[in-house]
Amino acid sequence: MARHTAIPPQRLRDGLDALVSLEIVEQTGDELRLTAPFAEMLTPDGLLSLGDKLDEAHLMARLVGEAVEVNGLPMLSSDDALTAARGATFQPTEVGRAIFRQTLDRVPEYAAAIGQGRVLDVGCGVASGLLTTAALFPEIYGLGLELVPAVAAEATRRAAAHGVADRIEIRAADARHLDETAAYDACFWAQPFFSADARLPTLRAIHRALAPGGILLEQELDSKPTDIEHASAFALRRMVFQGWGAPFASTAEQLAVEAGAVGFTLVRIATTNLGRMVVLRR
The missing domain is CATH 3.40.50.150 (Vaccinia Virus protein VP39)
Structure with missing residues (x-):
């Protein structure tokens, strides 16, 4: 994975450990896979869309930072x-x-x-x-x-x-x-x-x-x-x-x-x- 992503191996390992601890990814030997709830989000019939939820999380993280810094948030673009x-x-x-x-x-x-x-x-x-x-x-x-x-x-x-x-x-x-x-x-x-x-x-x-x-x-x-x-x-x-x-x-x-x-x-x-x-x- 480090070879394909150009991410340093230790940083990649730390990131994967975090995903495993959050039960987003599971590991069996050398094999890594999404846990069932997140894998379902990648299917056409899934209840939620993984891409949409990741985009929402990124947006909310930014908005939380803005909410701390300003008195009143502007309307969303x-x-x-x-x-x-x-x-x-x-x-x-x-x-x-x-x-x-x-x-x-x-x-x-x-x-x-x-x-x-x-x-x-x-x-x-x-x-x-x-x-x-x-x-x-x-x-x-x-x-x-x-x-x-x-x-x-x-x-x-x-x-x-x-x-x-x-x-x-x-x-x-x-x-x-x-x-x-x-x-x-x-x-x-x-x-x-x-x-x-x-x-x-x-x-x-x-x-x-x-x-x-x-x-x-x-x-x-x-x-x-x-x-x-x-x-x-x-x-x-x-x-x-x-x-x-x-x-x-x-x-x-x-x-x-x-x-x-x-x-x-x-x-x-x-x-x-x-x-x-x-x-x-x-």
Whole structure:
């Protein structure tokens, strides 16, 4: 390996030892291979993309450094926003669909609302969730709203690649300006990525866009860890998100109160395979 990479042998050995200690690589005799979870990321059907996760890790390391040095982080560039969007989501593969089916089983109110036919995804990123929904519900129409044009363009490309561009529309738009009324039966809001000043206006737009009785689903993300192993990652992500002016690690109860301020009614807080979900009714 040193001969092919031009990395000095001792430095290469130190690096490989680090990868083995982190359970990224395993060694049997002279043979080195990725451990199963990381090898899966290189397969077309893997839940996560190794390249996307590595790019995301590199971006987050840089942002943590910037968060320490400056008072408030600037908005991400288009390229950085696309890197973050790709790294923050799963792949709409069969594995992803199976996991999403398990989630829907725990939030049947949302699944029933999707089945009514029109779905809104606010802050859709590269649209993995919306594309997975489209695969599971072949009769639905879905609209994804994404603020960053480069990310919206990638979502549009992926919709075409999955053969659902005729019923999945992606708009590069600020969700606060959505002017449709009573047009959707279900909505998922990627709430962790919205700044404090954008949250209530976005919720009002969602409330207006949902039909009476429509369901809004929100995910509690980045809940405070109780084990030291995950505490450092939590603290670093908090630095970055708070640098953007976004509330970090809002609890399900806090999300319910926030949505209630614009007229949503809490149905329940559900525990799912993807963490706690807040089910709200228009």
